[in-house]
Amino acid sequence: xxxxxxxxxxxxxxxxxxxxxxxxxxxxxxxxxxxxxxxxxxxxxxxxxxxxxxxxxxxxxxxxxxxxxxxxxxxxxxxxxxxxxxxxxxxxxxxxxxxxxxxxxxxxxxxxxxxxxxxxxxxxxxxxxxxxxxxxxxxxxxxxxxxxxxxxxxxxxxxxxxxxxxxxxxxxxxxxxxxxxxxxxxxxxxxxxxxxxxxxxxxxxxxxxxxxxxxxxxxxxxxxxxxxxxxxxxxxxxxxxxxxxxxxxxxxxxxxxxxxxxxxxxxxxxxxxxxxxxxxxxxxxxxxxxxxxxxxxxxxxxxxxxxxxxxxxxxxxxxxxxxxxxxxxxxxxxxxxxxxxxxxxxxxxxxxxxxxxxxxxxxxxxxxxxxxxxxxxxxxxxxxxxxxxxxxxxxxxxxxxxxxxxxxxxxxxxxxxxxxxxxxxxxxxxxxxxxxxxxxxxxxxxxxxxxxxxxxxxxxxxxxxxxxxxxxxxxxxxxxxxxxxxxxxxxxxxxxxxxxxxxxxxxxxxxxxxxxxxxxxxxxxxxxxxxxxxxxxxxxxxxxxxxxxxxxxxxxxxxxxxxxxxxxxxxxxxxxxxxxxxxxxxxxxxxxxxxxxxxxxxxxxxxxxxxxxxxxxxxxxxxxxxxxxxxxxxxxxxxxxxxxxxxxxxxxxxxxxxxxxxxxxxxxxxxxxxxxxxxxxxxxxxxxxxxxxxxxxxxxxxxxxxxxxxxxxxxxxxxxxxxxxxxxxx
Numbered sequence: 001x002x003x004x005x006x007x008x009x010x011x012x013x014x015x016x017x018x019x020x021x022x023x024x025x026x027x028x029x030x031x032x033x034x035x036x037x038x039x040x041x042x043x044x045x046x047x048x049x050x051x052x053x054x055x056x057x058x059x060x061x062x063x064x065x066x067x068x069x070x071x072x073x074x075x076x077x078x079x080x081x082x083x084x085x086x087x088x089x090x091x092x093x094x095x096x097x098x099x100x101x102x103x104x105x106x107x108x109x110x111x112x113x114x115x116x117x118x119x120x121x122x123x124x125x126x127x128x129x130x131x132x133x134x135x136x137x138x139x140x141x142x143x144x145x146x147x148x149x150x151x152x153x154x155x156x157x158x159x160x161x162x163x164x165x166x167x168x169x170x171x172x173x174x175x176x177x178x179x180x181x182x183x184x185x186x187x188x189x190x191x192x193x194x195x196x197x198x199x200x201x202x203x204x205x206x207x208x209x210x211x212x213x214x215x216x217x218x219x220x221x222x223x224x225x226x227x228x229x230x231x232x233x234x235x236x237x238x239x240x241x242x243x244x245x246x247x248x249x250x251x252x253x254x255x256x257x258x259x260x261x262x263x264x265x266x267x268x269x270x271x272x273x274x275x276x277x278x279x280x281x282x283x284x285x286x287x288x289x290x291x292x293x294x295x296x297x298x299x300x301x302x303x304x305x306x307x308x309x310x311x312x313x314x315x316x317x318x319x320x321x322x323x324x325x326x327x328x329x330x331x332x333x334x335x336x337x338x339x340x341x342x343x344x345x346x347x348x349x350x351x352x353x354x355x356x357x358x359x360x361x362x363x364x365x366x367x368x369x370x371x372x373x374x375x376x377x378x379x380x381x382x383x384x385x386x387x388x389x390x391x392x393x394x395x396x397x398x399x400x401x402x403x404x405x406x407x408x409x410x411x412x413x414x415x416x417x418x419x420x421x422x423x424x425x426x427x428x429x430x431x432x433x434x435x436x437x438x439x440x441x442x443x444x445x446x447x448x449x450x451x452x453x454x455x456x457x458x459x460x461x462x463x464x465x466x467x468x469x470x471x472x473x474x475x476x477x478x479x480x481x482x483x484x485x486x487x488x489x490x491x492x493x494x495x496x497x498x499x500x501x502x503x504x505x506x507x508x509x510x511x512x513x514x515x516x517x518x519x520x521x522x523x524x525x526x527x528x529x530x531x532x533x534x535x536x537x538x539x540x541x542x543x544x545x546x547x548x549x550x551x552x553x554x555x556x557x558x559x560x561x562x563x564x565x566x567x568x569x570x571x572x573x574x575x576x577x578x579x580x581x582x583x584x585x586x587x588x589x590x591x592x593x594x595x596x597x598x599x600x601x602x603x604x605x606x607x608x609x610x611x612x613x614x615x616x617x618x619x620x621x622x623x624x625x626x627x628x629x630x631x632x633x634x635x636x637x638x639x640x641x642x643x644x645x646x647x648x649x650x651x652x653x654x655x656x657x658x659x660x661x662x663x664x665x666x667x668x669x670x671x672x673x674x675x676x677x678x679x680x681x682x683x684x685x686x687x688x689x690x691x692x693x694x695x696x697x698x699x700x701x702x703x704x705x706x707x708x709x710x711x712x713x714x715x716x717x718x719x720x721x722x723x724x725x726x727x728x729x730x
Contacts, residue, residue: 018049018074020113021065024102025056025080034698035638036079036102038705043106056084075113077102083146083214086119094119100671103639143215144253151211151252152410156385158206159407160392162199167399169193176450181442200403204232207245207410208252215256216263219276223259223284227251230292234337237297239304240344244336245406247300251292258284300337307341319355323432324425326356327363327466331424332417334367334402334409347441354454358436361400361453362462363424364443368397368404369463370423370470371416378475379632386411397467400444412478419473427466434458581726582696585657585682589613591719591726592660595679603666604628604645607681610658622651623683637668642704643676647683655684657696659726661714678704678713703729 024036037053044051054065065088070076075093078084079102086094095116101109173189174181183190208228212220230236231247243250262280271279311325329342346360375382375390382390389407396404409416437454440447445463448456592610597603608623617623626647630636637643643666658681665675680700704710709725716722 018114019072020044020049020051020075020077020110021069021073022051022053022077022102023056023065023080023084024053024099025082025084032081032099032103032638032701034701035640035705036099036106038702039103039106040077040079040109042705043110047107047110049110056080056082075116076119077109077113079109083150089119092119093117104672147211147214147253147256148249149411150214151207151209151249152407153385154210155203155207155410156389156407158199158203159403160389162196162201162203163396163401163404164392165192165196165199167196167396167401169196170399170446174450176440176447176452181440181446181450201232203403203406204242204245204248205229208248208255211249211252212255212259215253216259217276219263219280220256220259220284222281223255223288224252226285227255227288227292230289234297234300234304237293237301239297239301239337240340242336242340243296243300244333244339245410246333246336247292247296249410250296251288254291255284255288258288304337304341307338311341311345319359319432319435320429321432322356323359323363323428323430325428326359326432327366327424327426327428328421330360330363330402330428331367331420331470334406334420339402343441343443346438350439350441354437354439355432355435357438357441358453358455358459359428359431361438361443361447362427362431362436362459363466364400364402365397365445365463366423366427366466366470367402367409367420368393369467370420371405371408371474372397373467373471374474377471378478379629380634381475381478398444399446400442402443408474415477416474419470419477422473423466423468423470426469427462430462430465431459434462436462581723582657582699582729585655585696586659586726587614588719588723590656590658591722592658593719593722595660595662595666597662598664598666600631600643600666600668601628603660603662603676603679604631604681607645607658607660607679608683610660611652611656611681611683614656614658616654616656617652617683619651623647623649626651627681627683635669635671637670637674637676638701639670639672639674640704641665641674641677641710642680643668643670643678644680644682644700646681648686649683650685652683652685655682655696657682659722661722663714678710699729 022037022040024033024040033055037055041051041053052065052069053063055062067088070088070092073092075095076089078086078094078096079099080096081099086096093113093116095109095113097109169183169189169192170181173183173187173193175184183193205225205228208231209221209225212224212227228248228251231251232242232244234240234242259280262284263275267275267279307329326342326346329338332338343360343364346357349356372390372392372394375387375393379387386408393404393408405416405420409420434455436459438447438452439454440452442452445460447453448459453459590610590613592606595603595606597606604627605624608617608620608627611617611623612620626649627645630647631645636645660679662675662677662679665677666679668676670676682696709728713722713725716725
């Protein structure tokens with residue numbers, strides 16, 4: 001069957017024409033997935049090549065490439081900011097770039113795929129290296145970054161579940177004693193605490209294991225997880241503290257690249273079937289475990305021992321200096337050897353010098369509280385998963401669980417760790433100068449609430465100031481590195497390689513309905529359907545320019561029942577005219593020839609008022625608030641002079657779409673720097689926020705990639721003419 005993404009019959013069939021395939025994908029939204037698909041298809045047709053594009057958007061995989069497609073292909077372009085299974089492309093020329101490259105440089109990619117290396121499988125190209133991104137940079141993520149984010153993504157549930165269970169059990173079942181907050185052994189809450197502790201213990205192996213998994217696939221999972229467990233348990237290498245999450249990152253990368261190296265060893269054919277399930281895991285696990293215990297373990301034990309001796313020599317010096325040092329150490333590795341050294345040093349002096357533990361107690365909650373506060377102050381810098389983790393971090397911070405900040409530190413160590421240390425140092429210094437006392441070996445506001453702290457007011461001052469310093473420091477460092485770029489990076493963990501697709505027609509709903517090139521991981525889903533091709537868009541343009549657009553418009557404008565249940569004719573008085581498109585969600589009442597606003601916030605308010613004219617908006621102010629909240633997560637300016645603000649909110653009673661033009665353009669913060677001249681607004685109630693709004697956004701994203709379509713939309717004389725152009729979207 002001919003793919004809808006193929007060019008017209010004969011295009012590229014002769015001469016230099018190539019048979020090309022492409023896969024486009026973005027992790028959290030769908031706009032860029034379809035924009036890249038459409039741009040690549042258009043470029044292929046203009047260059048005389050045939051191309052079929054598989055899209056892996058939030059509503060699932062569409063226009064899926066068949067075995068026959070791959071067999072006959074001359075080359076494959078993967079334009080994606082998420083992991084795409086390449087095993088089906090073994091023996092083919094494969095070019096891997098970021099999704100933005102597919103939008104901005106499609107012609108260049110088509111030329112480059114001619115010289116791309118032949119993919120040999122196992123993450124190797126013809127020369128044995130990793131399949132490369134396009135020369136000239138693309139915006140694809142590095143293997144190192146994707147692997148790190150994959151580990152963080154899988155670690156987060158362990159942190160949240162373990163941390164919250166421990167916090168709840170301490171709050172409801174804990175007693176303040178000289179040994180800290182203790183839960184009686186025969187208590188129900190002791191069982192809850194034990195379950196949470198198991199979750200916390202699995203956090204480090206999960207981080208290590210899934211870093212390795214992203215690098216070398218399934219054979220690396222066991223070596224990575226076992227290596228992470230060894231890193232977390234210092235008793236295996238005679239250390240009173242494990243290596244923490246930093247050790248897990250080290251073991252994850254060591255395991256991944258060790259497995260990749262073993263895969264390259266040539267073995268007899270009869271051994272090959274057992275290599276990935278027996279030989280590689282056993283050899284890699286044994287080698288990594290022994291290496292960590294006998295080579296890396298000794299330095300870690302040495303660091304712990306000498307740090308303890310060094311701190312002991314500082315007793316009796318300046319309280320502020322000691323508080324600063326303890327705060328820096330507490331916030332550095334959050335459960336690692338440096339953190340544990342400071343904590344155990346303070347705990348050992350509880351009965352003799354409780355001021356030392358007081359400085360530790362003030363610094364302990366600062367990293368999770370600071371990171372949680374940062375996600376509230378600058379939501380757009382963080383993805384959905386991080387914002388949820390931020391709320392959990394706030395809760396864990398209250399109960400003195402420093403590890404609540406580990407997901408943030410693991411994702412952006414160069415930015416988060418310095419901010420944590422700065423806030424911890426400030427909190428420790430304030431507590432030290434104020435002679436805050438902590439009479440139990442535990443930290444966080446919970447110890448003050450339970451009456452174990454002397455100098456409670458200054459204790460809270462130290463915690464609050466330290467938290468604010470960490471939050472502002474994190475925001476500042478992320479801004480220097482490009483806040484939105486960081487949000488995009490933090491949301492692109494690698495999906496498990498080669499996941500099984502779900503049955504056709506099953507969508508993969510998400511919490512967002514647009515993207516700016518950002519990313520968050522997840523397994524691929526499959527659903528039926530096909531990407532709109534450049535040929536079909538070109539045909540619509542051609543038909544319109546030749547005076548045959550009316551039948552196209554009329555086909556979209558036949559009698560329908562509108563989204564709010566009211567029947568509508570779908571036709572105006574003039575033959576071929578339309579008064580509603582996009583399944584009746586956009587009508588002449590929700591179209592405006594020219595926006596009066598010249599700023600994004602004012603434009604969103606004006607668009608919300610335009611949608612209210614449909615009668616489907618119950619609360620305009622709430623709709624505006626929801627749209628602003630979506631903008632805080634990342635701009636809805638898609639580039640190409642297009643903006644599609646959107647909201648999921650019960651402020652609307654049924655899905656509704658509006659459109660307006662801004663001829664002078666409005667700065668929407670688009671990735672390509674263009675000002676928005678074509679503004680669509682989509683609003684759907686929470687109950688309807690499934691695949692329907694994703695379908696609308698996909699239709700808009702694909703069709704708006706045609707420059708001539710956009711020009712005709714900008715040049716339409718009146719509302720009726722605008723609707724006739726929009727009627728071609730189907």
